[in-house]
Amino acid sequence: EHTHLTDTAPKPATLPDAQTVTTVRHWTDRLFSFRVTRPRSLRFRSGEFVMIGLMGDTGKPLLRAYSIASPAWDEELEFYSIKVPDGPLTSRLQHIRPGDQIILRPKPVGTLVLDALLPGKRLWLFATGTGIAPFASLMRDPDTYERYDEVIMMHTCRDLAELDYGRELVEGLPDDPLIGEIVAGKLRYYPTTTREQSPFMGRITDNLRTGKVFADLGLPPMSPETDRGMVCGSLQFNKDIMAILETFGLREGANSEPREYVVEKAFVG
Ligand code: A2P
Known part of the structure; x- marks a missing residue:
């Protein structure tokens, strides 16, 4: 299922901070991604999130935090979402189609930014489920590869179909006309499933604790130096x-005090 906006005539903005949906893609019955127009004035750092949503029944906007999945150089904005059958927002958001409008508050914030980390050799990206969204942005940002020799994307989902969004993105990057050359040889991908048989299995946490990840990738255990x-x-x-x-000696950093790791606390799902 892949639809794209063909009617280019702009619809009148009827919502506050309205943006127009351009593409919707359903990956599984639980997951979908979509792209919207980008406000001309919106600047963001890869890894940040914005509040997006729809008008609620009461006439009040129903907004949730969504990581921007597209890179800063993209002229549109991309988002990756779960579908919760009785979720106040996603039960409706999952039905958006090209040409529809959503609300997007143009105030990007967040802690998953390169500026909150000290320089180092290797950058590990750890995600479960739709948590890969901010990394979909960071993996497409040339700055990520300028700062680190090696980037390792670890993603765990229940089954293989839930890995597809990330897998397609990662596998397409070397051929990307804009950043393919920058990414080539620097991005390593370590997807695992927990409920469906696949070449690599298990939770990220277990695979780190047992050292399986390091053995599989041929890397030393993590250290705060590198x-x-x-x-x-x-x-x-x-x-x-x-x-x-x-336990590896890494400490949590922030924009105001860069250290060895950062966590997105606003993310739910
Ligand atoms: P599991 O199948 O063992 O629960 P969900 O679809 O529920 O959001 O989970 C996404 C993936 O994250 C699943 O593969 C799930 O594994 C895994 N997961 C959930 N909680 C944790 C956790 N605390 N540590 C590591 N992996 C987790």
């Missing part, structure tokens, strides 16, 4: 990964 981390998943996943990173 390794940096970014974490985006469920609350419990974030907590569990933070504890593991701390």
